[in-house]
Amino acid sequence: MTKENNQKNKKENLDIEDLPKVWNEYAKVNEKLFNAPVFKEILKIFRNAIFPCPGGIVHVGGCGIGYNLSEILEKTQASKIIATDISSEMIKKAKERVSKLSKEYQNKIEFQQIDLSKNWPKGNFDAQIFQLLSNYLPYKGWHRIIEMAYKTMKDNGHIYSSEFLRGLNISEVAKKHTFEQMLHTPISSFPAMLKSSKILKCFDLMTENNIIQLGSKEEYLNYYKSVGFKNIEIVGEIFWGVAVVIRAQK
Numbered sequence: 672m673t674k675e676n677n678q679k680n681k682k683e684n685l686d687i688e689d690l691p692k693v694w695n696e697y698a699k700v701n702e703k704l705f706n707a708p709v710f711k712e713i714l715k716i717f718r719n720a721i722f723p724c725p726g727g728i729v730h731v732g733g734c735g736i737g738y739n740l741s742e743i744l745e746k747t748q749a750s751k752i753i754a755t756d757i758s759s760e761m762i763k764k765a766k767e768r769v770s771k772l773s774k775e776y777q778n779k780i781e782f783q784q785i786d787l788s789k790n791w792p793k794g795n796f797d798a799q800i801f802q803l804l805s806n807y808l809p810y811k812g813w814h815r816i817i818e819m820a821y822k823t824m825k826d827n828g829h830i831y832s833s834e835f836l837r838g839l840n841i842s843e844v845a846k847k848h849t850f851e852q853m854l855h856t857p858i859s860s861f862p863a864m865l866k867s868s869k870i871l872k873c874f875d876l877m878t879e880n881n882i883i884q885l886g887s888k889e890e891y892l893n894y895y896k897s898v899g900f901k902n903i904e905i906v907g908e909i910f911w912g913v914a915v916v917i918r919a920q921k
Contacts, residue, residue, distance in 0.1 A: 690807075691786075694758035696870050701736050702764070703863030707856045709848070709910060713833070714739055716907035717802060720831055720918050721746045727797030728753065730823070732787055732816070733804030737765030740780055741772055743800060753792045755785040788812050791819050797828045806835040806914075807874060811884045814894065821898045824921045830900065835914045837885040839878065841871045844913055888915060895919045 704710050717739075725748040734740065734754035744752055756762050762784050769780050783792055788808045799820045805813040813834060820830045845868040853861060877883040886894070888905065895903045900919035907916045 690809075691757050691759070693870060693873060694756070695760040697867065698736060698758055698760035698764055700863035700866050700870070701761070702738070703860040704867055705738055706860040707852045707864060709852055713802065713909050713916075714742075716909060716916050717800065717831060718742060718746060720906040720916060721798070721800070722829055723748045724797035724828070726750045727825075727828075728794055730755065730792055730794065730796045730799040730820075732799065732801045733757075733807075734765055734782070735761050735802070737768045737780075740765070740769060741776055744776060744779060747798055749797065750779065752780045753783060753794060753796075754780060755783045755787065755792055757784070757786045759784055787819070788815060791823060794823060795825055796820075796823055797825050799824060799828070799830050799832075801830070801832040803833050805832055806839075806883065806885055809877070809882055811886070813886065813891070817894055817898050817900075821900060821921060826921055828921050830895075830919050830921075831906075831916065833909060833914055833916045834891045835885050835910075837887050837890075839885055839913050840875050842868065842875050844910060845871075848911060891915070891917060 705714070721743065723746065727747065727749045728751045729743065729747050729749040731740065731743060731752055731754045734756050737754060740752060740754060754765060756765070762782050766782055769777055785792060787804070801816060805816040808816070816832065817830070824830065849864060849868065852864065856864070874883060878885065892903055895917065900921060903917065903919040905915045906918045908914070909916060
């Protein structure tokens with residue numbers, strides 16, 4: 672097989688159109704992962720960062736299985752949450768979770784299956800929240816997230832987003848920290864933790880092949896500023912310093 676054919680096959684194996692399938696697989700293990708300390712810390716940082724916007728409309732992009740939608744609703748005091756995700760399986764599980772909440776909460780949460788790299792929910796939002804989303808998008812997909820969030824945000828509204836930093840290798844991070852996480856995680860979550868690392872390996876390949884292009888802290892902060900955001904700040908570091916959570920205001 673020629674070198675050209677090898678490269679062609681490698682690129683075909685990294686087809687970005689297959690990403691919904693990746694997240695459908697991840698949805699099967701996602702809930703168990705929230706028992707691990709690292710994920711609890713992420714939720715804590717977002718919880719502490721979010722400002723109330725009573726009666727507002729909130730977009731939660733990459734809502735996943737909807738693990739903390741009720742908490743976001745309580746913290747923001749919003750009248751409506753538009754929860755989006757590229758994965759049909761994630762949306763399905765999120766709907767199942769929300770169906771167990773009170774009717775009041777159910778009526779305030781709307782789901783839309785959307786690929787945010789191509790489309791965006793209609794609305795003028797008071798807050799937009801992106802947990803572990805923007806840096807899984809192809810190329811510099813995080814540019815689009817920041818730009819579209821600004822365009823569809825009300826004046827003085829806030830964006831909250833986690834950004835993985837250039838140099839990230841998910842497999843290496845998992846290999847280094849999985850054992851210590853297991854020491855503080857129920858045994859029932861172990862299979863999910865191990866399987867999730869295998870599922871997400873494709874993102875390391877995409878990064879190595881420059882299909883995903885991460886930025887540095889400075890690049891992220893400067894891009895928020897160039898788009899027009901103000902009061903831009905890093906409110907926490909996650910995943911042992913390989914990612915940050917940024918809050919900014921329109």
